[in-house]
Amino acid sequence: MVSKRRLKAKDIRNIEGSLFIAPWLIGFLAFVAFPLGYSFYMSFNDVKVQATGIRMVFRGLEHYKYILFTNGGVLYEYLIPFLLESMLVIPTIIIFALLVAILLNQKFRGRGIFRAIFFLPVIFSTGQVVTEFITQGEGDLGFLDRYNIESFVTDAIPGGLSAPLLALLNSFVIVLWYSGVQVVLFLAGRQTISSSIYEAARIDGANPWESFWKITLPGMTPFILLNLIYTIVDLFTFPTNPVISQVTSTDYGRSSALAWIYFTIILLFLGIVFFVFSRLSRAEK
Numbered sequence: 344m345v346s347k348r349r350l351k352a353k354d355i356r357n358i359e360g361s362l363f364i365a366p367w368l369i370g371f372l373a374f375v376a377f378p379l380g381y382s383f384y385m386s387f388n389d390v391k392v393q394a395t396g397i398r399m400v401f402r403g404l405e406h407y408k409y410i411l412f413t414n415g416g417v418l419y420e421y422l423i424p425f426l427l428e429s430m431l432v433i434p435t436i437i438i439f440a441l442l443v444a445i446l447l448n449q450k451f452r453g454r455g456i457f458r459a460i461f462f463l464p465v466i467f468s469t470g471q472v473v474t475e476f477i478t479q480g481e482g483d484l485g486f487l488d489r490y491n492i493e494s495f496v497t498d499a500i501p502g503g504l505s506a507p508l509l510a511l512l513n514s515f516v517i518v519l520w521y522s523g524v525q526v527v528l529f530l531a532g533r534q535t536i537s538s539s540i541y542e543a544a545r546i547d548g549a550n551p552w553e554s555f556w557k558i559t560l561p562g563m564t565p566f567i568l569l570n571l572i573y574t575i576v577d578l579f580t581f582p583t584n585p586v587i588s589q590v591t592s593t594d595y596g597r598s599s600a601l602a603w604i605y606f607t608i609i610l611l612f613l614g615i616v617f618f619v620f621s622r623l624s625r626a627e628k
Contacts (some may be wrong), residue, residue: 383599385409386600389596397597400553425584432518433521436519436525437567439522440526441529448534477541484619525570532563532566533559536559544558564624568617575615575616
């Protein structure tokens with residue numbers, strides 16, 4: 344009798360849990376899973392929007408072959424420079440956010456105001472606002488043209504590296520402006536480290552620099568991984584992303600194939616990050 348009651352109670356808890364996640368599950372299936380599956384299906388077809396409806400002609404891997412091999416410039420002309428730029432932008436955002444979070448964790452007057460200042464741009468800025476700022480040239484550093492630094496960078500650094508570096512500098516303000524979420528995540532992570540650990544380190548004679556490398560940085564490792572994932576996804580879906588700008592509404596089949604190739608590249612990028620962090624965590628153990 345007792346076992347039946349326990350089984351019944353367990354079933355009730357399962358039903359309650361299913362009811363709680365049902366709204367999310369329905370929304371995921373309707374607004375995420377179905378559009379993803381449908382776009383994947385369109386990538387193998389020529390899609391024609393007609394008055395009588397949508398007509399699809401099966402083409403197999405033709406769109407993928409066209410993008411990767413026949414007309415590779417559509418992807419590689421924009422993808423490779425963007426990846427090189429990302430190699431500079433992502434560490435810049437992570438390091439900047441980490442340092443700002445450590446500073447904002449200190450006790451000083453007006454700390455709450457400064458925290459709000461760093462996060463407000465994330466609330467008020469939309470994709471169109473950021474695009475307009477960059478179009479008007481508001482995201483670059485003014486002294487680059489004033490002191491002719493661009494020509495100096497071009498002459499001193501090889502072309503393959505100077506282009507992404509200049510692209511980073513030309514949108515440096517916007518890059519740092521978009522670091523609000525990372526700052527908040529690092530700030531939350533910093534507060535998970537007990538102050539008693541730092542007090543014990545000071546008693547043992549550790550200076551702030553040693554405390555950072557021995558306590559703060561190891562304790563923030565999970566949050567560095569979290570911010571890396573967020574930054575990669577956010578950067579690869581940025582409004583001014585040159586690869587996304589190639590996705591047009593005139594050829595749905597080919598655009599869907601390009602989107603899925605790009606999606607695969609993002610997954611590979613994230614896979615590399617997970618692989619590196621797993622190796623680092625094993626090395627620490």
